[in-house]
Amino acid sequence: MESILSPSDLGAITLTQKLASVTTLLLLLIGTPIAWWLARTTSLWRGPVSALVALPLVLPPTVLGFYLLVSLGPNGPLGQLTQALGLGLLPFTFAGLVVGSVLYSMPFVIQPLQNAFSVIGEGPLEAAATLRASPLDRFFTVVLPLARPGFLTAIILGFAHTVGEFGVVLMIGGNIPDETRVISVQIYDHVEALEYTQAHWLSAGMLLFSFLVLLLLYSFNPAKPPR
Amino acid sequence: MNQSNTNAVHARLQVTRPEFSLDVDLQLPGRGISALFGVSGSGKSSCLRAMAGLDQVAKGYLNVNGEIWRDDSRGVNVPTHRRALGYVFQEANLFAHLDVRRNLDYGQRRVPRTDRKVSLEHAIELLGIASLLPRRPETLSGGERQRVAIARALATSPRLLLMDEPLAALDYQRKAEILPYLRRLHDELDIPIIYVSHSAEEVAQLADHLVVLEKGRVVVSGPLTETLARLDLPMHLGEDTGVVLEGRVAERDAEWGLARVALPAGDLWVRDSGEALGLQVRVRILARDISLSLAAHSDSSILNILPAMVEQIVGEAHPAQVLVRLNTGGVPLVARVTRRSVATLRLQPGLKVWAQIKAVALVG
Numbered sequence: 001m002e003s004i005l006s007p008s009d010l011g012a013i014t015l016t017q018k019l020a021s022v023t024t025l026l027l028l029l030i031g032t033p034i035a036w037w038l039a040r041t042t043s044l045w046r047g048p049v050s051a052l053v054a055l056p057l058v059l060p061p062t063v064l065g066f067y068l069l070v071s072l073g074p075n076g077p078l079g080q081l082t083q084a085l086g087l088g089l090l091p092f093t094f095a096g097l098v099v100g101s102v103l104y105s106m107p108f109v110i111q112p113l114q115n116a117f118s119v120i121g122e123g124p125l126e127a128a129a130t131l132r133a134s135p136l137d138r139f140f141t142v143v144l145p146l147a148r149p150g151f152l153t154a155i156i157l158g159f160a161h162t163v164g165e166f167g168v169v170l171m172i173g174g175n176i177p178d179e180t181r182v183i184s185v186q187i188y189d190h191v192e193a194l195e196y197t198q199a200h201w202l203s204a205g206m207l208l209f210s211f212l213v214l215l216l217l218y219s220f221n222p223a224k225p226p227r
Numbered sequence: 228m229n230q231s232n233t234n235a236v237h238a239r240l241q242v243t244r245p246e247f248s249l250d251v252d253l254q255l256p257g258r259g260i261s262a263l264f265g266v267s268g269s270g271k272s273s274c275l276r277a278m279a280g281l282d283q284v285a286k287g288y289l290n291v292n293g294e295i296w297r298d299d300s301r302g303v304n305v306p307t308h309r310r311a312l313g314y315v316f317q318e319a320n321l322f323a324h325l326d327v328r329r330n331l332d333y334g335q336r337r338v339p340r341t342d343r344k345v346s347l348e349h350a351i352e353l354l355g356i357a358s359l360l361p362r363r364p365e366t367l368s369g370g371e372r373q374r375v376a377i378a379r380a381l382a383t384s385p386r387l388l389l390m391d392e393p394l395a396a397l398d399y400q401r402k403a404e405i406l407p408y409l410r411r412l413h414d415e416l417d418i419p420i421i422y423v424s425h426s427a428e429e430v431a432q433l434a435d436h437l438v439v440l441e442k443g444r445v446v447v448s449g450p451l452t453e454t455l456a457r458l459d460l461p462m463h464l465g466e467d468t469g470v471v472l473e474g475r476v477a478e479r480d481a482e483w484g485l486a487r488v489a490l491p492a493g494d495l496w497v498r499d500s501g502e503a504l505g506l507q508v509r510v511r512i513l514a515r516d517i518s519l520s521l522a523a524h525s526d527s528s529i530l531n532i533l534p535a536m537v538e539q540i541v542g543e544a545h546p547a548q549v550l551v552r553l554n555t556g557g558v559p560l561v562a563r564v565t566r567r568s569v570a571t572l573r574l575q576p577g578l579k580v581w582a583q584i585k586a587v588a589l590v591g
Contacts, residue, residue: 123316123318123320124320124322124323126281126307126314126316126320127314127316127320127321127322127376128308128322128333129281129306129307129308130279130281130307130308130312130313130314130334130380131308131333131334131379131380131383132308132309132334132337132338132383133308133333134308135308137308137337141333142322145324146323146324148324
């Protein structure tokens with residue numbers, strides 16, 4: 001009897017995990033300062049930046065993918081930049097997929113962080129300043145620990161949302177085994193080839209994964225009883 | 228560091244915001260409690276925040292017992308975390324992710340060992356919080372939280388302690404629970420404490436120096452007793468108008484449950500609430516609790532009757548009332564009487580009268 005998951009299925013799963021992990025890590029590094037700035041600034045740029053960050057929530061993934069493809073392509077400004085830097089062209093590579101995923105999942109990381117930072121408020125930070133903590137010291141010893149639930153939510157949502165992407169991947173990554181063929185694309189391939197059994201296994205796996213992730217999320221952030 | 232003014236706090240601060248401006252020039256004593264008093268919106272909290280460097284100060288000079296924290300003429304503006312100050316907020320602002328002990332540690336760990344003059348144990352003992360150390364902030368009562376916050380500030384061995392209405396968020400009982408600790412701070416700490424409050428009662432209990440603020444400006448600033456006896460203040464104090472006097476417990480009368488407080492001007496009998504003989508205490512006498520007569524009555528229920536001389540009579544907001552400043556053996560009293568009484572008794576400066584004091588409150 002055939003094994004349930006083919007080697008190419010397993011390859012897609014491994015690749016998806018790798019993509020989601022790299023994307024989440026990068027998003028934490030990029031998203032934390034952006035979220036911190038958004039939570040505290042009174043600048044006029046706050047509105048436009050918030051809108052840009054939230055754009056992937058409403059934009060069809062194909063639109064994002066299309067523009068990425070164009071701008072990262074050989075004649076696009078970003079494509080010329082990557083070539084000049086000796087990185088080559090990013091479309092249809094794993095790196096290109098990471099770039100697309102980072103943009104696509106950005107609001108799912110930044111918004112929970114921004115919320116968590118806002119909730120902390122000025123009080124504890126001012127107290128820390130009067131207790132001799134420098135701004136960086138305050139961030140690491142007060143903000144980070146107090147924003148822990150926000151970071152958990154951001155990590156879970158960022159990871160899960162990247163696992164679930166399809167449109168952006170198809171546009172910018174194409175369908176190269178072990179390079180850009182992630183689970184969602186693999187399912188699409190199975191269905192096109194009328195391999196419903198394989199499609200079922202992968203789809204059911206995704207369904208279960210998504211449910212468990214959300215379950216985890218809601219048990220970490222139970223509704224707070226009124227104080 | 229500049230060594231001028233080594234025993235005083237000198238603050239010249241200008242804060243400009245669209246809807247509010249603060250412009251003060253304060254000389255405060257280098258130790259003891261100075262109260263910043265005023266209604267909400269008078270700028271007392273802004274003044275404190277400006278001293279701490281928490282808010283932008285447009286123009287400023289701040290010298291704390293010789294240490295310069297702000298001096299525009301020399302481009303000095305020390306950031307909050309490098310000012311050796313302690314700040315107690317209205318809300319305790321304890322760190323929710325740390326237990327009480329680690330909240331206390333937080334500030335002290337950041338102070339160089341050689342600058343640590345107040346030990347953690349001393350701060351814990353002063354505020355009576357030893358039993359709370361393993362607790363999390365959310366399990367503490369409001370009063371306990373505030374005591375921890377005060378101890379946390381003290382543990383950094385501040386050279387200036389700023390307290391922003393530390394009792395305002397507490398109910399009457401919690402206030403009564405903390406006030407004795409604040410009085411201990413006053414007696415034991417050799418640093419200036421600046422205490423923001425809108426409660427005349429707290430000020431009467433704690434302050435040595437009084438600053439009254441209104442709309443971001445200083446109305447009056449001076450030693451408490453002297454300042455409270457000024458007749459240009461009542462418009463700001465209203466029903467709280469009155470004086471605070473210091474004396475010693477000279478006698479305790481067990482039969483009647485009374486204690487005799489000896490003042491320079493004479494004796495006052497107050498309800499004995501257990502103060503030890505010889506103890507320095509404060510009594511507060513409100514203007515509305517003093518009435519005047521031309522002869523000493525011995526047929527009255529009033530215990531405390533002092534001979535006094537009328538010094539000044541000033542009209543009040545309501546045309547029926549006036550305030551009379553009296554001098555009783557060098558100590559000022561303020562009485563509120565009607566204008567009609569002034570006419571019938573022919574009160575005028577220089578006249579000898581008897582001040583009948585209906586109520587005396589021992590405030591600490």
